[in-house]
Amino acid sequence: MAINVTQEGHALGRAAAHGCQDHHAQEIPARLVRDPWPARKRARCLVHRRIRGPGEYTDYPDGSPIAAIKAGDDALKVLGSMVGAIHCVFIEEDRRRFANLQGRLDRESTNAKIRRYPILGTFVHGMTDVRKLAGNPFDSNAPTFAFLDPFGPEGLPFALVRELLALPGCEVLVNVDSDGIGRIYRAGGWANHRVLLNEAFGDSSWERELEGVAQLPVAIMKIVNLYKRKLRTLVPYAYTFEMRGRGGAFDYHLAFASQHHLGLEKMKEVMKQIDQTGAYCFSDANVNQHILFREDDLPTYADQTARHFAGQRVSWKETNDYALNETIFTNARKVLAFLEKVGRIDVTAPNYPQRKRFTFPDESHPGMYIHFTA
CATH class of the missing domain: 3.40.50 (Rossmann fold)
Structure with a gap:
């Protein structure tokens, strides 16, 4: 048609x-x-x-x-x-x-x-x-x-x-x-x-x-x-x-x-x-038996993301694309906020001085990088 x-x-x-x-x-x-x-x-x-x-x-x-x-x-x-x-x-x-x-x-x-x-x-x-x-x-x-x-x-x-x-x-x-x-x-x-x-x-x-x-x-x-x-x-x-x-x-x-x-x-x-x-x-289809769109899956996807990027320094866009392609979420904000709270990432954003911890922008922000622990 x-x-x-x-x-x-x-x-x-x-x-x-x-x-x-x-x-x-x-x-x-x-x-x-x-x-x-x-x-x-x-x-x-x-x-x-x-x-x-x-x-x-x-x-x-x-x-x-x-x-x-x-x-x-x-x-x-x-x-x-x-x-x-x-x-x-x-x-x-x-x-x-x-x-x-x-x-x-x-x-x-x-x-x-x-x-x-x-x-x-x-x-x-x-x-x-x-x-x-x-x-x-x-x-x-x-x-x-x-x-x-x-x-x-x-x-x-x-x-x-x-x-x-x-x-x-x-x-x-x-x-x-x-x-x-x-x-x-x-x-x-x-x-x-x-x-x-x-x-x-x-x-x-x-x-x-x-x-x-x-x-x-x-x-x-x-x-x-x-x-x-x-x-x-x-x-x-x-x-x-x-x-x-x-x-x-x-x-x-x-x-x-x-x-x-x-x-x-x-x-x-x-x-x-x-x-x-x-x-x-x-x-x-990538996570066995996990019903889509349930907020209580956040720790699972956060751990998956942390393991994928372990030891790396990556841009906000790269983490956002990963979240979109590999998790239930439409962006990386919730996953990254969770990981920052549990100490598995550090965030540098020199061009975004007004940023507060555990918060991330709606769109890609130049100069923001996520450092994942090894």
């Missing part, structure tokens, strides 16, 4: 979507559409792959294609005259589902500014067709948010993720089917695992990562952490979320990657909002 929201002649939001099994996850891009990151001071683009399917289900009449259209309609109501057009491109490879989707779209009354383009074909081929549309959402000048959600571990080559993140203003949120990838790995040759995993990771790095791993839960954590590391080779900011149902059982992993720290900050804020609704709870 491609959403293009314009503001004063510039792209404000775009989305390309494909695939939906879990309608609750649609709330993530929907919230981002309604809250277009004003701190960025530029257009916000959305591209996501979740909108695929017949458009309705027997137990849930509004499938993700319809939910996305309604999210766009909500965005139009909230943003008002700032918004130009929203372009929605739906990619579906099954002919019967595609026919049902077309019928469902025809029955859906929407704002005249929402324009819909259903495409019959695979996601990869559909993305090629999207590029041929007027106002190509993958124009290199267009900020892009990509929500990529394949049905299973197949169909989402890492090469596509790399291509998207090569765009200067692109962010991606990927549903990483770590469980499915782990099962393919354990199945071995009869599941054509080498071809599929090379495609999923873009190379054979998974072989060394998973060598000798026999237990599926261990393989799952190694898979999602490898995926995050590969994202970090492409952009400076990446984080993985472990999504759990209300009963606390593991559901799936989401990996987010951005060129800009504000993108990851906004994503964590949205996840926290959804977490408070009770529909999901979130866990840091």
Whole structure:
């Protein structure tokens, strides 16, 4: 699905979507559409792959294609005259589902500014067709948010993720089917695992990562952490979320990657909002069994940070980036305040004489350095 929201002649939001099994996850891009990151001071683009399917289900009449259209309609109501057009491109490879989707779209009354383009074909081929549309959402000048959600571990080559993140203003949120990838790995040759995993990771790095791993839960954590590391080779900011149902059982992993720290900050804020609704709870995929957004995890993350930087003198920005990429927090202030109180860091800030102990600025401050004890 491609959403293009314009503001004063510039792209404000775009989305390309494909695939939906879990309608609750649609709330993530929907919230981002309604809250277009004003701190960025530029257009916000959305591209996501979740909108695929017949458009309705027997137990849930509004499938993700319809939910996305309604999210766009909500965005139009909230943003008002700032918004130009929203372009929605739906990619579906099954002919019967595609026919049902077309019928469902025809029955859906929407704002005249929402324009819909259903495409019959695979996601990869559909993305090629999207590029041929007027106002190509993958124009290199267009900020892009990509929500990529394949049905299973197949169909989402890492090469596509790399291509998207090569765009200067692109962010991606990927549903990483770590469980499915782990099962393919354990199945071995009869599941054509080498071809599929090379495609999923873009190379054979998974072989060394998973060598000798026999237990599926261990393989799952190694898979999602490898995926995050590969994202970090492409952009400076990446984080993985472990999504759990209300009963606390593991559901799936989401990996987010951005060129800009504000993108990851906004994503964590949205996840926290959804977490408070009770529909999901979130866990840091790097820390086993720690529920995300709990303040009592502070000592754990503070100790993790202190061990990572032990004996080093680092800038405020470096510690802030680490907190954003490796902890539940959107910045390093709470972690550093905790560490200063327990004597595990010293702070020098000659250009910031008004600073009080245990307090840190909202933004990067030139000349501030953190000295971690060995």
